[in-house]
Amino acid sequence: MHTRRLVKRSILGSRVYAPSPTGDGAPVTGVVQAVKQENRDASAAGARRSVYTVLMQDGSLKEFSEEEIAAGFNHTAAKVPLKSSLKNSSNGAPESQKVEGVSLSPETVEEQRGVDGKRVGRDPDARSVSLLEQKRKVVSSSIDVPHARRSEEEVDMDKVTAAMVLTSLSTSPLVRSPPVKVSEGLSGSWKDNGSTGPFTPSSNSSSGGYWSWSAPSDQSNPSTPSPPLSADSFKPFRVPSLGGVGSGPAGLEDPSLEEQDGSSLLFDEPIPRKRKNSMKVMFKCLWKNCGKVLSTAAGIQRHIRTIHLGRNCDSDCSDGEEDFYYTEIKLNTDSVAEGLSSLSPVSPSVLSPPPPPPPPSPLPSLTQLSDSHRPPPSTDSKEPHAGGTTPLSRSAPSALYLIHTDHAYQATAPVSIPSSSSNSTSLASTSFTPTNSSSFSISWQSPPVTFTGNTVSPSKSQGFGEQRSQTIAVLSSPPRATTALSRKVRGEGKKCRKVYGMENRDMWCTACRWKKACQRFTD
DNA sequence: AATGCCGGGAA
DNA sequence: TTCCCGGCATT
Numbered sequence: 001m002h003t004r005r006l007v008k009r010s011i012l013g014s015r016v017y018a019p020s021p022t023g024d025g026a027p028v029t030g031v032v033q034a035v036k037q038e039n040r041d042a043s044a045a046g047a048r049r050s051v052y053t054v055l056m057q058d059g060s061l062k063e064f065s066e067e068e069i070a071a072g073f074n075h076t077a078a079k080v081p082l083k084s085s086l087k088n089s090s091n092g093a094p095e096s097q098k099v100e101g102v103s104l105s106p107e108t109v110e111e112q113r114g115v116d117g118k119r120v121g122r123d124p125d126a127r128s129v130s131l132l133e134q135k136r137k138v139v140s141s142s143i144d145v146p147h148a149r150r151s152e153e154e155v156d157m158d159k160v161t162a163a164m165v166l167t168s169l170s171t172s173p174l175v176r177s178p179p180v181k182v183s184e185g186l187s188g189s190w191k192d193n194g195s196t197g198p199f200t201p202s203s204n205s206s207s208g209g210y211w212s213w214s215a216p217s218d219q220s221n222p223s224t225p226s227p228p229l230s231a232d233s234f235k236p237f238r239v240p241s242l243g244g245v246g247s248g249p250a251g252l253e254d255p256s257l258e259e260q261d262g263s264s265l266l267f268d269e270p271i272p273r274k275r276k277n278s279m280k281v282m283f284k285c286l287w288k289n290c291g292k293v294l295s296t297a298a299g300i301q302r303h304i305r306t307i308h309l310g311r312n313c314d315s316d317c318s319d320g321e322e323d324f325y326y327t328e329i330k331l332n333t334d335s336v337a338e339g340l341s342s343l344s345p346v347s348p349s350v351l352s353p354p355p356p357p358p359p360p361s362p363l364p365s366l367t368q369l370s371d372s373h374r375p376p377p378s379t380d381s382k383e384p385h386a387g388g389t390t391p392l393s394r395s396a397p398s399a400l401y402l403i404h405t406d407h408a409y410q411a412t413a414p415v416s417i418p419s420s421s422s423n424s425t426s427l428a429s430t431s432f433t434p435t436n437s438s439s440f441s442i443s444w445q446s447p448p449v450t451f452t453g454n455t456v457s458p459s460k461s462q463g464f465g466e467q468r469s470q471t472i473a474v475l476s477s478p479p480r481a482t483t484a485l486s487r488k489v490r491g492e493g494k495k496c497r498k499v500y501g502m503e504n505r506d507m508w509c510t511a512c513r514w515k516k517a518c519q520r521f522t523d
Numbered sequence: 524a525a526t527g528c529c530g531g532g533a534a
Numbered sequence: 535t536t537c538c539c540g541g542c543a544t545t
Contacts, residue, residue, distance in 0.1 A: 495527065514537060517528055 030055055030062070285326050293329070300326040495521050 053063050283300035285292040287308045294300040304325045305311045495518040496508035505513060509520035 497526070510537085511528085515528060515539065 030057060282329050283326050284329050287325050297326075297328070 053061055055061055282293045282295055283297050285294075285300055285304055285308070287304065290308065292300070292303055294303060301323070308325060496512035497505075499521065500507045509518060511517055511519040
């Protein structure tokens with residue numbers, strides 16, 4: 001109760017704009033010294049008015065009606081009041097309460113507030129009496145409250161701004177939430193956040209801290225972002241307002257956060273983060289000259305199964321191999337068609353036009369590519385881009401590539417290596433100097449243009465390995481006997497454990513989970 | 524020390 | 535079969 005009341009009072013002392021006394025329309029600023037209620041009798045009803053006594057800049061006191069200064073409130077700083085009003089409303093404190101505090105029927109004030117969201121005065125006549133004094137008292141006494149509110153409000157605003165920032169960032173290069181630090185080095189981003197401090201209520205840093213689960217506390221363990229932190233940051237806002245513990249809110253957030261974490265975790269090792277768009281999710285067939293894009297996973301799977309794998313049976317006979325040949329892509333806007341055409345072939349970096357934002361992601365990948373160099377790059381090179389899931393899909397194709405040669409897979413020939421497309425290409429083209437093989441690796445990458453998640457069901461992946469091996473065997477014919485017996489030589493490629501990390505063990509292929517030879521990232 | 528995975532074993 | 539894990543080979 002008290003709090004509430006105080007809050008309302010906070011109006012006093014607020015700076016407001018008021019119509020110029022001269023009537024020329026130029027607003028003047030002043031500080032609210034007191035508020036009077038008129039027609040109290042109307043009390044509950046609504047139509048009451050309040051008169052604000054404002055101390056003008058020139059030292060004079062003037063009275064203004066609510067309407068007269070309302071604009072001023074909104075424009076300028078009436079932050080505090082506004083907030084408080086919000087809060088109050090949420091609390092739902094009835095008017096009666098107020099009354100009790102004051103001798104009068106201040107409720108009116110409350111009502112007003114509710115109406116325009118401004119703050120209100122609180123008081124009745126008594127207050128108006130010694131404006132200054134009262135004001136001071138009020139302010140000082142209620143200082144805590146107002147502050148709290150204020151911070152809350154600010155927080156809210158921060159939320160909004162944070163959301164906006166995130167939104168904008170999401171479009172930008174990096175992926176996921178961490179985007180905040182995009183500009184900085186990938187690695188650096190975490191650090192910075194930490195150093196900066198998680199989230200400071202008062203500053204806008206909240207945007208950063210808020211979303212960046214990069215919680216500082218966890219710096220030591222980058223791989224495990226700390227969702228909790230972010231969750232905590234919320235609490236302050238929500239919980240209080242709700243009054244309840246807020247298990248509800250927390251619960252809501254956690255899930256999402258967790259998801260992010262999961263994905264983020266995947267990326268940790270490779271670092272590459274992909275931007276996450278809010279766009280459309282499509283599934284693209286990675287089969288060599290296909291590039292077909294469908295809007296549903298089921299559809300693409302069927303397509304692959306029937307068209308490329310030549311299987312007639314339905315999903316039940318699917319061993320998951322299809323997963324390997326398609327990838328989930330997010331299209332920024334539209335240009336789906338375009339993307340498709342270009343995608344299918346591989347066009348080295350050049351084509352990439354589709355996703356404007358891709359630049360960032362590519363870079364990382366490029367660097368990595370260089371490392372991996374060599375033809376076999378297939379497996380490694382991808383990681384950077386795709387991050388979690390992608391590797392899977394890509395690896396398959398790539399592997400086939402290498403192996404084979406007579407198969408359709410390989411095809412990637414740069415069908416359209418067009419000149420250079422424009423902007424997007426820059427990134428790829430520039431850094432892309434790696435070996436000749438590069439063309440291959442890239443080709444795959446380009447498709448992923450918008451790669452993001454993956455999530456094709458992980459569970460299936462398992463089967464894929466088997467098939468793949470079969471295919472290979474066929475292609476390569478007799479030579480392979482060697483490996484079969486004796487222990488497999490340790491594969492060079494990354495395995496599920498490495499790619500996903502222990503934290504995401506559930507994302508490993510079953511073989512890896514069983515400590516068997518990895519079926520997903522075979523060498 | 525961390526990985527990858529074979530050989531076994533329990534459910 | 536599915537799921538695990540001891541333990542050895544590799545890195």
